[in-house]
Amino acid sequence: MDFDNGKPIYLQIVDFFYENILIRKWQENERIPSVREVAVTVEVNPNTAIRAFNHLQEQEVIYNKRGIGYFVSEKGYDTVLEIKKKEFMGVKLPNIFKEMMLLDVEFEEVKHSYDEYVKNVNDEKK
Amino acid sequence: MIQIRGLKFHYPKSRVVLNDISLDFSSGNIYGLFGENGEGKSTLIKLMAGLLFPKKGYCQMSNNDLSKRRIEDMREVFMVPEDFELPSLSIHKFEKINAPFYPKFSQDQFYDLIREFKLSPQENLSALSFGQKKKVLIAFGVSANTSLLLLDEPTNGLDIPSKSQFRKIMASAVDEGKCIVISTHQVRDLHSLINHVVILGQSKVVFDQPFSSISEKLWFGRAKQDRQDQIIYTEPSFGSRAVLERLDQEETEVDLELLFNAVVSNPERINNVVKGKMHGTVI
Numbered sequence A: 001m002d003f004d005n006g007k008p009i010y011l012q013i014v015d016f017f018y019e020n021i022l023i024r025k026w027q028e029n030e031r032i033p034s035v036r037e038v039a040v041t042v043e044v045n046p047n048t049a050i051r052a053f054n055h056l057q058e059q060e061v062i063y064n065k066r067g068i069g070y071f072v073s074e075k076g077y078d079t080v081l082e083i084k085k086k087e088f089m090g091v092k093l094p095n096i097f098k099e100m101m102l103l104d105v106e107f108e109e110v111k112h113s114y115d116e117y118v119k120n121v122n123d124e125k126k
Numbered sequence B: 001m002i003q004i005r006g007l008k009f010h011y012p013k014s015r016v017v018l019n020d021i022s023l024d025f026s027s028g029n030i031y032g033l034f035g036e037n038g039e040g041k042s043t044l045i046k047l048m049a050g051l052l053f054p055k056k057g058y059c060q061m062s063n064n065d066l067s068k069r070r071i072e073d074m075r076e077v078f079m080v081p082e083d084f085e086l087p088s089l090s091i092h093k094f095e096k097i098n099a100p101f102y103p104k105f106s107q108d109q110f111y112d113l114i115r116e117f118k119l120s121p122q123e124n125l126s127a128l129s130f131g132q133k134k135k136v137l138i139a140f141g142v143s144a145n146t147s148l149l150l151l152d153e154p155t156n157g158l159d160i161p162s163k164s165q166f167r168k169i170m171a172s173a174v175d176e177g178k179c180i181v182i183s184t185h186q187v188r189d190l191h192s193l194i195n196h197v198v199i200l201g202q203s204k205v206v207f208d209q210p211f212s213s214i215s216e217k218l219w220f221g222r223a224k225q226d227r228q229d230q231i232i233y234t235e236p237s238f239g240s241r242a243v244l245e246r247l248d249q250e251e252t253e254v255d256l257e258l259l260f261n262a263v264v265s266n267p268e269r270i271n272n273v274v275k276g277k278m279h280g281t282v283i
Helices: A009-022 A035-042 A046-058 A076-103 A107-125 B041-048 B091-101 B107-116 B130-143 B160-173 B211-217 B225-230 B256-265 B267-274
Strands: A062-065 A069-072 B002-010 B016-025 B029-035 B056-061 B077-080 B148-152 B179-183 B196-201 B204-210 B218-222 B231-235 B241-245
Touching: A009 A035, A009 A046, A009 A076, A035 A046, A035 B160, A046 A062, B002 B041, B016 B041, B016 B056, B016 B196, B016 B204, B029 B041, B029 B256, B041 B077, B041 B148, B041 B179, B077 B130, B091 B107, B091 B130, B107 B130, B107 B160, B130 B148, B130 B160, B160 B179, B196 B211, B196 B256, B204 B211, B204 B256, B204 B267, B211 B218, B211 B267, B218 B256, B218 B267, B225 B231, B225 B241, B231 B256, B231 B267, B241 B256, B256 B267
Parallel strands: B029 B179, B029 B196, B077 B148, B148 B179
Antiparallel strands: A062 A069, B002 B016, B002 B056, B196 B204, B218 B241, B231 B241
């Protein structure tokens, strides 16, 4: 895992979990890797991995079964979707708007690109 | 677990390398020991391994002086030196001779690591490159499962894939019963592993803080215009990256290189902020 400089590593691990849940690699009520396994995979101090697990537990994305391990919550997928959507609308989109203004990109142009993209994705599915 | 108090050391007819050093190391942590060249990192590690004797003060493990070299203590300490010579023996023979000194040594673990490092037990140590020899010692040190593992510049001489292997091994090696101390200049190699930073400078400890306090009190990044006056330290060569007091800002990842330079340039200022003695906006 390559870490970007700004974001705390534990939050980058959290994002890695979110992604696995969103792409349905980790399903609801499915067991996920242990703290130690995650620490070794992403090459971090286990304390950093524990911080990520604690954060995910607070967000109710995962839960702990004592002595067995960690599992994706019943509503894990929905919760992650909500969190990431909020982040997209609140953080990523304003940044894109800012850049659009800077580069003088019209909303119509973006809409056109977006429609094209959706069409391509749908075509591929067929 | 390790307690160092008022430690002073100099080599014969030489200037004082370490002066009045007091430090605590506890298990379950990976300590990063930093300092410019000649600031006494390797000397401190040798003192902790009982290889050198303090001129003043002491270094204890669970209340026993390490300079006494009691068997009970020595079998709980392993040091991987920066530079070393190994005998002309096969890896297997080397393990057979040295493992009995460490009661918690795990053969399975050792040979797994040897295999992971793409070495074979039959290979002769004298035929290996420096980096490969280092791998043997690292594998041995981890498998010895001592309470204290001291590593002096462990990633020097390791090739690129081995550095990643090394990080994985360290991440899996640390547990509640182990204390790992790594001295290094290769900040980037080990940044994600360390959870406590110790910096030596001018024969003293100039910084000694857990990562949690650093990321709680300090902010790393490019300062916006309205925060220019809160800059503690900045460098144009880092793309004007700066260390600021965090205040109510979002947490950022600790930039060890920048932190190190900031501490070396003005230790008091940064320590006051981390210890909460000074606030950026005192009215």
